[in-house]
Amino acid sequence: MYSKKNLMIFLLVIINCETLFASNSINNLDEITVTANKIEENIKDVPQSITIIDAETIENKGIKTVSDVIDIIPNMYMNPENHGGAINFRGLNTSMFTNSNPIVIYVDGVPTSSRNAFEISMENIEKIEVLRGPQGTLYGKDAIGGVINIITKAPTNETNGSIGFEYGTNNYNRETFNINTPIIKDKLFLNLNSEISSDEGWITNNYNGNDKAAKENSYKLGSSLYFKATDNFSTKLVIKREKRKNYWGNYSVMQNVVSLDQFSKNSVKNANFDMPTIENNEIDTQSLNLKYETDNYLIEAITSHKDTDFKSTYDIDFTANTSLDGSFMTRNTNTETYTNEIRVSNKSENLRWIGGVYFDSEKIKEDPYSQTLYVSGVKAAYANATSTSDNNTSAIFTQMMIPLNSSFDLTLGARYQRVKKEIDMTVDGSSSFDFNADKTWDVFIPKGALSYKINDNLSTYLSVSKGYMAGGFNSFASSSNIENNRFEPQKSTNYEIGIKSIFDNLILNASIFRMNINDIHIYKQVLGSYYTDNADKAHSQGIEFDFTYLPTDTIEVNGALGFIDTKYDSYDAGDYNFSGNKIENTPSHTASLSISYYHPSGFYARGDIKNQGSLYFYDDRQKKFLKNKGYTTIDAKIGYKYSNFDIYAYAKNLTNEEYITYYQSSSIVSLATFADQRSIGVGLRYKF
DSSP: OOOHHHHHHHHHHHHHOOSOOOOOOOSOGGGOEEOTTSSOEEGGGSOSEEEEEEHHHHHHHTOOSHHHHHTTSTTEEEETTSSSOEEEETTBOOBTTTTEEEEEEEETTEEEEEGGGOOOOOTTEEEEEEEESOOHHHHOTTOSSEEEEEEEOOOOSSOEEEEEEEEEGGGEEEEEEEEEEEEETTTEEEEEEEEEEEEOOSOEEGGGTSEEOSOEEEEEEEEEEEEEOSSSEEEEEEEEEEEEEEESOSEEEESSOOOGGGOOTHHHHEEOOSSOOEEEEEEEEEEEEEEEEOSSEEEEEEEEEEEEEEEEEEESSSOSSSTTTTOEEEEEEEEEEEEEEEEEEEOOSSSEEEEEEEEEEEEEEEEEEEEEEEETTEEEEEEEEEEEEEEEEEEEEEEEEEEOSSSEEEEEEEEEEEEEEEEEEEEEESSOEEEEEEEEEEEEEEEEEEEEEOSSSEEEEEEEEEEEEOOEEOSSOSSSOHHHHEEOOEEEEEEEEEEEEEOSSEEEEEEEEEEEEEEEEEEEEETTEEEEEEEEEEEEEEEEEEEEEOSSSSEEEEEEEEEEEEEEEEOBOSSOBOTTOOOTTOOSEEEEEEEEEEOTTSEEEEEEEEEEOOEEEEETTTTEEEEEOOEEEEEEEEEEEETTEEEEEEEESTTOOOOEEEEEEOSSOEEEEEOOOOEEEEEEEEEO
16 A cells, blocks of 8 residues: 555645745747657647656756666656665566666667666756656667656757856865857767766775775766768767766665565664675667658667676675675676667658667676675685577567547557577586576567557557567576576566646646556575566556646746555466566655746745655565555755856755665575765856
8 A cells, every 4th residue: 555654744845835946947848859759749649658867957956966866757666775776666676687678778779778787877868758657669679668768968059068066065166068060050069968976975985994985986978970971861970988886885784574664764874884886887878860751751770799798706794793704796798789770760740660670799798797695714615607698689660650540540560570689608516517508588579559649749558578688698697407497587567548738838638558467577685696587477556647847938837746556466486476466676655846936036945855765675584565655855056147157056965865775684694775865965066
């Protein structure tokens, strides 16, 4: 059941929130265009749930990460500290050993599904489209939950850009730079952007002399060159480099935990661990987009290369002064991916269609992926899995938008896809063996939607679609038995009914969905090792509601609400049967409210309220699901814009709410991750 206490807190905050903030960002809500179907359309004509975040909202709301985007999407939840970024949406979780999130990020047509590569710069962004529900027909094998589609700013003949600086609690600082400039008028354009940040965190490791334990530092560098060769033909080359290094985390560590209530935030502030815990992630991306456009057709070819180098070391029991001192885990993963997509679409006002082919090639190297165990200072056990995986995908896809009459439109789409995976592994330790396997999966992913235009401001739709997430092999095999180390693709059948209403100053969207899931990817532990496996059947159903309202020229109100019910219908783990339990990491509800105020003199203020319901974490030691209570947070920002300058102050988690974002437990240790405590800061931004 939903937490009545947290819902009441949320409602009381809304009632007492008079005029907190603003972003006069949308001038005419009736003219919003999206590229959800990889062609430009008015948002009210697209038969699916979509959230739009424009450039002004990104800036005014202080959206800096993918996690910030997810915070305002109904029924979506992310824990950025779970070995990269793990997402849950509508009951769909991250697949551990494909490293794939159920949400795929696209930046100007270049895909990212790996949780280790969700470090996306928010500089030079024109808008973000969050497409809710399965998008496999057009967006590929892992878009089982949805897509975050990011569109960067188009070049112009005017030089423009920005410089920004922020400083805040825990010696947090962030510097940004972005410039778009023409090199040859009407022909050649350059973009350069960067983001550099660091944070000392609020955790102290008492083991080694009160050292700051949870430090983070990162940089993101981007550049693009756009060449308009003719009126019809253009090309864009993008080169990016991103690096993030973080130490420890907001961990509370205990043994023999029975309830999450045993953890407290005070225990997080003073950590005590003897082995370094570090994650170091480096991402290099290059892409080339070729576009040929006529009055009737658009042809695009997008090629990309991404190299992700994720290196990590963890204290095996996350604490010190125990018999396991000196024990640690190490995992170094290098993923190199090439993608190619060619698509053709028409520009007819009537029957519209798009079709294309897609190929990708992915090589994953794990070296080392090891555990080293010391007992009372004596090396007792060592195991290391060195592996190379080759994964190849090929697909052909098409989608048509067919007007049946002046009121009804029919959308039909399909994708035929082949995924082949091979793994070559050597396991060294107390049990040494080689593991070699390969598997090919063929899948047909259809989609159908019927929309009905009630009038110029109101429309409704019904959609049925298939969702798909690829299967694979565990990166740490338990034996040479192929069946024991392979997991099958996760599949879903999705039904959604929605209604959209768009007026000059108001957008209202609502939807009801039902998802039947088969072969769910679940994460389990066996004798201290971690594996992905399949549970037979589950379902997810719920409602989503969001709105944008502009009551005056200076006030904007945004809100979103999602309720969800999930259940494992059939989940027999062998020695335990978890059928009937709720799907872990799925909040019972999410709710957000933002109010913005902008005065013509330049003064502005905004406030953002988020309420999240209870959810369940799986406890492997007890073989049960533990309930995590809900919470409410408030963020606020106040500033003044004068000429090209923006000076502001902000507060995150204003009430210093204490809540757990992640939990896992084994026979060795129980680990709870807490959200950051209250932070305040100031910033300056100059636009030119």
